[in-house]
Amino acid sequence: MVTIGVLALQGAVEEHVRFLEKSGSNAVRIKWPEQLQDIDGLIIPGGESTTMRKLIDQYEFLQPLQAFGESGKPVFGTCAGMILMAKRLSNDEQPHLGFIDMTVERNAFGRQKESFEAIVEIKDVAVDVEAIFIRAPLVQEVGHHVTVLSEYDDTIVAVREGNYLACSFHPELTLDYRLHEAFVHMVEEAVQG
Numbered sequence: 242m243v244t245i246g247v248l249a250l251q252g253a254v255e256e257h258v259r260f261l262e263k264s265g266s267n268a269v270r271i272k273w274p275e276q277l278q279d280i281d282g283l284i285i286p287g288g289e290s291t292t293m294r295k296l297i298d299q300y301e302f303l304q305p306l307q308a309f310g311e312s313g314k315p316v317f318g319t320c321a322g323m324i325l326m327a328k329r330l331s332n333d334e335q336p337h338l339g340f341i342d343m344t345v346e347r348n349a350f351g352r353q354k355e356s357f358e359a360i361v362e363i364k365d366v367a368v369d370v371e372a373i374f375i376r377a378p379l380v381q382e383v384g385h386h387v388t389v390l391s392e393y394d395d396t397i398v399a400v401r402e403g404n405y406l407a408c409s410f411h412p413e414l415t416l417d418y419r420l421h422e423a424f425v426h427m428v429e430e431a432v433q434g
């Protein structure tokens with residue numbers, strides 16, 4: 242069984258832990274950089290990216306997280322986690338981990354309605370995945386090597402680039418853990434080489 246960490250500095254951690262366990266993996270709450278050595282994949286949860294970044298700096302997580310991603314181990318970012326994984330942020334904001342070739346604008350998706358639920362189609366997962374959007378990031382553009390896995394309302398809401406997966410919504414706040422199952426498979430494949 243693969244072991245997957247959930248970055249547990251801030252945000253929706255417990256829901257991800259529960260879904261990872263339901264999806265057939267061991268789940269670990271990651272509070273210290275040293276723990277990254279013991280996991281096969283990582284989820285960066287939703288929450289507030291600016292707060293999470295402060296805690297990443299405070300606990301000296303930035304370089305260890307970058308090294309983890311660059312080693313080829315799978316990383317899945319949801320909502321604020323997606324923001325942290327982007328190579329570029331709009332409005333002159335500084336990027337954080339710089340994992341995925343995309344430009345993201347914070348708090349911009351669904352401007353007329355800050356939070357909403359939707360059913361989205363996710364490539365290779367299912368046509369009817371439940372998604373909860375909460376002050377979600379807007380993906381403005383993606384590079385050539387990025388695969389768009391899902392679009393909703395003509396907007397990109399899930400992407401994959403190599404070992405990186407990200408979505409602008411919260412899959413963990415629903416009852417639907419098929420996207421977590423897909424991530425667990427991604428981690429299993431990476432472990433098997």
Ligand SMILES: NC(=O)CC[C@H](N)C(=O)O
Nearest residue numbers: 287288289290320321376
């Ligand atoms: N639900 C979320 O994770 C919201 C993200 C948040 N708006 C941010 O900027 O980080």
